[in-house]
Amino acid sequence: QLIAAFDPDECRAICVPTKDGKRGNPVLWPAQFFAEMAQVAGDVGARHIIGENADLVCEVPMEDDAIFLDLDTPEALQAATRASDE
Numbered sequence: 123q124l125i126a127a128f129d130p131d132e133c134r135a136i137c138v139p140t141k142d143g144k145r146g147n148p149v150l151w152p153a154q155f156f157a158e159m160a161q162v163a164g165d166v167g168a169r170h171i172i173g174e175n176a177d178l179v180c181e182v183p184m185e186d187d188a189i190f191l192d193l194d195t196p197e198a199l200q201a202a203t204r205a206s207d208e
Contacts, residue, residue, distance in 0.1 A: 134180035139189040146189025
């Protein structure tokens with residue numbers, strides 16, 4: 123769904139999954155932001171980039187709560203995998 127919505131020529135360059143009005147992950151980004159995103163430190167994420175480029179943001183409605191998982195480390199991925207196996 124994110125890939126289908128992505129269209130920088132139509133001002134849909136940053137595609138953000140949403141559910142019940144809340145934004146989640148993963149966000150689909152164009153290459154023009156990669157260098158700036160590489161400078162992001164900590165667990166803040168790239169929210170400020172989204173805020174500074176609101177005119178390029180496309181919110182894409184999703185049905186799955188999985189968009190709210192925060193999997194930034196191998197340990198977090200392992201924990202989520204174990205939880206889904208239960």
